Amino acid sequence: MERPLTQHLKPDGSALTLAEYRDLGGYTAWKTALDGMAPDEVVTRVKDANLRGRGGAGFPTGVKWSLVPRGEGAPHPKYMVANADEMEPGAFKDRLLLERHPHQLLEGLMLAAYAIEADVAYVFLRGEYVDAARRLRSAIGEAYAAGLLGEHILGSDYSLQLHLHISAGRYICGEETALINALEGKRATPRAKPPFPQISGAWGQPTVVNNVETLCNVPHIIRHGSDWHQGLGLGEESGTKLFGVSGRVCRPGAWELPMGTPIREILEGCAGGMREGYQLKGFLPGGGSTDFLLPEHLDLPMTYESIGKAGSRMGTGTLIVLDDRTCPVGMVLNLERFFAQESCGWCTPCRDGLPWTRQLLEAIESGQGRHEDLDTLAEHCRFMGPGKTFCALAPGAMEPLQSALKHFRSDFERHIEEHSCPYRSSLS
């Protein structure tokens, strides 16, 4: 089984240096592109590889790039941004790539920049990832010193500046137009689309924002080809994916596996199954803003398609496990508290609706709920559903709530009828 993104991670947890990365073939894709590939060829190869965004939305990466105006007459400067603002509850996959393989990300970012003919690239990093910041800063310095960045790179006509932006917080920065506002030094509220960032992004110039894991795939696709990448996945899906598991399992962690790996293999094979004394009650397949799935879904392959058909999303691919001794109402309350806190306040349904759902859940969890509260919650799930808000934060927030109301309804009802949390006594 091939694991192109993680096979060379050093067991001591330190980052691969430039010399080590180069010994493993690092930056040969960069040289190949600069030596003889037109930017369009890079776009086509990534498009043909069927690489889809690993940040959660799954948008085809090559298509995203192809929407940027290129060639003569295209506006400059153009910007290429790596979204390293990993803040989805339960997601910890990009941290692994950032901390331990910084040059792989830089090479992917540089190739993406070349593909869209960008002049400037940024890594947009969340402020709490301090180790990643230190290692990226050192890797960027190494790349400049080796002539891999800067003016007329490796004797070509192409020039690229690359900077590290350390963010000052807030979950909403992961939304690409909010991220662009943050990069510009403003409040990170999302922007209206259209215009899409590929046409008018940072400082009104064409801009592409890609997730860290997405970009880490690019050097390998350039080196080994589109067919090779397609062949890494199981079934219809291409490439590998970093999957993670957290919660009461024996071995929480993250693993690179073929796209399309069955959930059971991740949960039982990699994470070792549930800890002794705990049963699996449900799980969020791809971070805090995805719908709950149930033990009956364990044999589904982790693909955008199959998880979508089951009523959820693959999202970040990091599973959060709900065990039978944790209160599902409490878990959903924790998530809605998070989303209410992180709403940027820009649009009304999200700003007012999320605190409302939080309050209702607080009432139910503490035994003060009424049966009609469940109808109000269901109503909020519709009012904050897709298309009703400015960005995807509130619809994402509704996913665990609407699915919990469906799958764990009896738990909500018991809270209301017994005027207390039935899990509290069994926990103590």
Added chain:
Amino acid sequence: MAEIFARDRGWSNNYLSPAERESIEREAQAYPQRDALCIEALRIVQQHRGWVSDDSVAAIADYLGLGAAQVDAVATFYNLIFRQPVGRQVIYLCNSVTCWMLGCDALRARIKAELGIDFGQTSADGEYTLLPITCLGDCDHAPALMIGDRHHHDLDPDSLIALLQPPASGQDKE
């Protein structure tokens, strides 16, 4: 002009130190416009002064040619910028979903018992401020928290308290 005007009146408080300016200028080459430096300037001033006071907001606004309200709007948006004084060390306790399942409330209770502080409060000796933080990306080692800029993993109330021993006690914080 404004600077000379203010200095004549003894308003030097409202100005950035040479070290702060130097750090801001080092970041300037990364951005095409000066106003993009707002967040960098807030971070840098906070590194030097511990927090961002009204005077600091005014000083940044003046230095970057922005309105004070504009700078304050940015400063109050981002949770890693402090508009109130904080302790010498900030404890960022992750209270997102995995850490919640695996016991962050017990950590919070123990901090309250030992240091007498809850979220948003600073200990009487001015050493610690406790703040909640969104998922730290340490879910495979939950519950987790950060003290200053260091992540600490797989905590329980007792191992957490061991981290809070003052350095003077000879304990290695590793």
